[in-house]
Amino acid sequence: MGYNLTNLAYLVTIMTFILALRFLSSPAHARRGNQIGAVGMLIAIAVTFAKSGLTSYWEIALGMLAGGGFGAVAARKVKMTAMPQMVALFNGVGGGAAALISLAELHRILPAPGTPKVDIGLAIVLSALIGSISFAGSMIAFAKLQELIGGRPITYAGQQFVNAALFLGCVAAGLALVAGVQQEWLLWALAGGAALFGILFVLPIGGADMPVVISLLNAFTGLAAAATGFELQNNVLIVSGMLVGASGTLLTMKMGQAMNRSITNVLFGAFGKVTAEAAAVASGAGGGTVRSANAEDVAVMLAYARKVVFVPGYGLAVAQAQHDVRALADILEAKGVEVTYAIHPVAGRMPGHMNVLLAEANVPYPQLIEMDDANPEFARTDVVVVVGANDVVNPDARANKGSPIYGMPILNVDEAQAVVVLKRSMNPGFAGIENPLFYNPKTVMLFGDAKASIVELIQDVKAL
Amino acid sequence: MSHNTLLVFEVTILVLAIFLGFEVISKVPAMLHTPLMSGTNAIHGIVIVGAMLVLGLGHKGPFTWVIGFIAVVLASANVVGGFVVTDRMLEMFKKREPAKPVDASQNGKGDV
Numbered sequence: 218m219g220y221n222l223t224n225l226a227y228l229v230t231i232m233t234f235i236l237a238l239r240f241l242s243s244p245a246h247a248r249r250g251n252q253i254g255a256v257g258m259l260i261a262i263a264v265t266f267a268k269s270g271l272t273s274y275w276e277i278a279l280g281m282l283a284g285g286g287f288g289a290v291a292a293r294k295v296k297m298t299a300m301p302q303m304v305a306l307f308n309g310v311g312g313g314a315a316a317l318i319s320l321a322e323l324h325r326i327l328p329a330p331g332t333p334k335v336d337i338g339l340a341i342v343l344s345a346l347i348g349s350i351s352f353a354g355s356m357i358a359f360a361k362l363q364e365l366i367g368g369r370p371i372t373y374a375g376q377q378f379v380n381a382a383l384f385l386g387c388v389a390a391g392l393a394l395v396a397g398v399q400q401e402w403l404l405w406a407l408a409g410g411a412a413l414f415g416i417l418f419v420l421p422i423g424g425a426d427m428p429v430v431i432s433l434l435n436a437f438t439g440l441a442a443a444a445t446g447f448e449l450q451n452n453v454l455i456v457s458g459m460l461v462g463a464s465g466t467l468l469t470m471k472m473g474q475a476m477n478r479s480i481t482n483v484l485f486g487a488f489g490k491v492t493a494e495a496a497a498v499a500s501g502a503g504g505g506t507v508r509s510a511n512a513e514d515v516a517v518m519l520a521y522a523r524k525v526v527f528v529p530g531y532g533l534a535v536a537q538a539q540h541d542v543r544a545l546a547d548i549l550e551a552k553g554v555e556v557t558y559a560i561h562p563v564a565g566r567m568p569g570h571m572n573v574l575l576a577e578a579n580v581p582y583p584q585l586i587e588m589d590d591a592n593p594e595f596a597r598t599d600v601v602v603v604v605g606a607n608d609v610v611n612p613d614a615r616a617n618k619g620s621p622i623y624g625m626p627i628l629n630v631d632e633a634q635a636v637v638v639l640k641r642s643m644n645p646g647f648a649g650i651e652n653p654l655f656y657n658p659k660t661v662m663l664f665g666d667a668k669a670s671i672v673e674l675i676q677d678v679k680a681l
Numbered sequence: 682m683s684h685n686t687l688l689v690f691e692v693t694i695l696v697l698a699i700f701l702g703f704e705v706i707s708k709v710p711a712m713l714h715t716p717l718m719s720g721t722n723a724i725h726g727i728v729i730v731g732a733m734l735v736l737g738l739g740h741k742g743p744f745t746w747v748i749g750f751i752a753v754v755l756a757s758a759n760v761v762g763g764f765v766v767t768d769r770m771l772e773m774f775k776k777r778e779p780a781k782p783v784d785a786s787q788n789g790k791g792d793v
Contacts, residue, residue, distance in 0.1 A: 230727075234724050235701065235705060237724065238705040238709070238717075238720070238721070239705055241713050241717055241720060242708040242709055242710070243710075244712065244713060244771070244774035247716060247771045247774065248768065248771035248772055250720075251716075251723075251767045251768055251771055252768070254720065254723065254764070255723070255764045255768075258723070258724075258726065258727065258729075258760055261727060261729075261730050262729060262733070265733045265734065265737075268734070270738060271733070271737040272737050273736050273746075276736060276737075276746070276749075276750055276753075277753055279750075280732075280750050280753030280754045280757060281729075281753060281754075281757040282757075284754035284756065284757030284758040284759075284761070285757040285758065285760070286761075287762075288757065288758035288759070288760070288761035288762030289765055291762055292761070292762040292763075292766040292769065293765060293769070297770075297773075300719075300766070304715075304718055304719050304766065306762075307719075307726075307758065307759050307763050307766070308722050310758045310759050311722070311725050311726055311728055311756060311759035311763075313752075313755045314729070314731075314753075314755040314759065315728050315731070317748050317752040318731045318732055318749075318752050320748055321744075321745045321748040322735060324744060324748070325735075325745060336688050432718060435722055435725075438722075438725045439724075439725045441728075442728045442731070443695065443698075445731040446691070447691060449734055449735075451731065451734070452694060453730060454727055454728065455691055456694055457724050457725065457727040458725055458727065458728075459695050459698035459702060460698050460701060460724065461702070461721040461722075461724050461725040462699075462702065463698065463699045463700075463702025463703050464702045464706035465721060467702070467703050467706050467707065468717065471711075560711070560712070562711050562714075567714075567715050568711070568714035568718065569711060569712060569713060569714030569717070570715055572711075572712045572714075572715065572774075573715045573716070573773070576773040576774045576775070577773050579773070579775065581775060581776050582712060582774050582775065583776060583777075587710070587711050587712065588711075
């Protein structure tokens with residue numbers, strides 16, 4: 218296939234990707250968009266196979282079979298609750314591929330004198346750097362979310378200094394390559410250093426900040442892909458990679474806004490560590506009495522309510538309680554109760570994580586209410602049921618300037634007539650922040666595993 | 682096309698892609714942010730094209746072969762895994778199950 222024809226076909230691929238993203242504006246046709254994008258990807262692969270001068274067909278096919286087979290099986294088997302780490306894993310391998318492409322490309326062009334040209338050299342350096350960071354960082358994010366390593370922030374003295382030195386070392390190696398030092402080992406050192414930086418950079422970030430990290434690493438892999446496009450002078454790589462880079466950056470900024478924290482604070486703040494000290498300040502607001510209830514009491518409250526709002530958090534995912542919550546909601550609806558779900562943008566370990574889990578449990582998506590629409594409704598809500606959420610309903614974020622989460626937009630559940638909190642114990646959340654909601658006279662606590670509590674509620678509501 | 686002309690052209694489409702990316706994504710509701718991440722994740726699997734070119738163009742000995750082959754494997758996992766996972770997620774987003782009544786406009790609300 219000739220140059221122009223190939224590029225026209227690539228243009229079709231680009232269009233399908235744009236449509237895929239455009240169709241994501243509504244759940245009604247989002248799936249169709251994703252399928253269109255997949256067709257576009259197939260076109261790009263077919264066209265590349267037909268490119269004049271391409272050899273090694275069998276090796277390529279074999280590699281695709283191996284990687285694609287793994288991807289298909291992993292993607293089919295994964296539980297919806299484990300989705301964040303699966304996305305991190307697929308993101309990481311993409312970044313790894315981009316880094317390897319730059320290593321191979323430098324190896325190919327290096328023997329000729331005066332190569333690489335400055336722009337090609339820059340692209341090679343960038344894709345090796347960003348791709349390696351994305352690969353290693355994603356693997357650590359995967360390991361943390363899969364609980365292969367602890368989810369708590371890991372910090373040590375001089376951490377920022379080590380990271381900065383490592384990063385500057387990588388940049389220096391990159392500059393040398395761009396300036397025309399024809400040494401292949403420099404790029405290997407750069408890629409290795411960047412991978413180590415990726416590891417050290419994600420390790421100190423707590424599990425609850427993972428939505429931001431995964432989103433950022435997703436943007437990184439997009440940028441690395443765009444850089445390989447400059448190396449190989451390939452439009453489809455440049456445009457598709459940059460689309461992802463731009464969208465990932467925007468999504469990351471939105472996540473930061475939803476937590477009222479700058480991206481720098483998320484990435485370099487080692488949140489959990491800092492707040493452990495600040496928690497002492499915040500706890501001054503608490504200290505009241507906690508009212509504990511049994512499932513029967515709560516069942517009565519729910520069954521005789523007009524409007525019930527569920528507020529899910531990561532605890533719902535951990536307990537795999539989404540199906541039972543939905544079953545409870547069905548029974549309440551049958552009794553004439555209006556049921557909705559209020560979803561905080563950073564609930565869970567991934568932006569939109571709760572929506573996916575509830576969709577898995579066949580909750581109709583019009584019942585999933587976003588924060589800005591949910592907040593005005595709480596005043597006319599009879600009962601709010603908080604399932605495994607903590608910081609996203611913490612009133613200290615509004616009122617207590619000493620609280621580490623002060624200023625974070627929250628779901629104002631304390632405006633409802635009554636609040637039921639399903640919680641394992643009185644242990645504070647991920648960052649050790651006290652939550653005065655638990656001491657609010659309107660609040661009752663239903664202690665125990667979220668799934669077991671919901672199952673009990675179902676039986677008790679049925680028995681009424 | 683000379684090298685520099687091509688470069689200017691590439692930078693042009695890069696910048697346009699940035700604006701397009703911002704524009705398209707700002708319309709995605711928070712409800713679909715996980716499928717959005719997973720879907721864009723699948724799209725950057727386009728590096729598979731680069732991996733194929735590295736493995737398949739020219740004959741550069743075992744080193745490029747090995748690196749290129751690993752790149753193809755990784756990129757394929759990214760592409761297939763990304764699209765399949767996204768499809769699984771989006772399949773679940775439904776308005777209402779067909780079996781259930783479309784509008785539950787109950788009269789005796791509250792007095793159960």
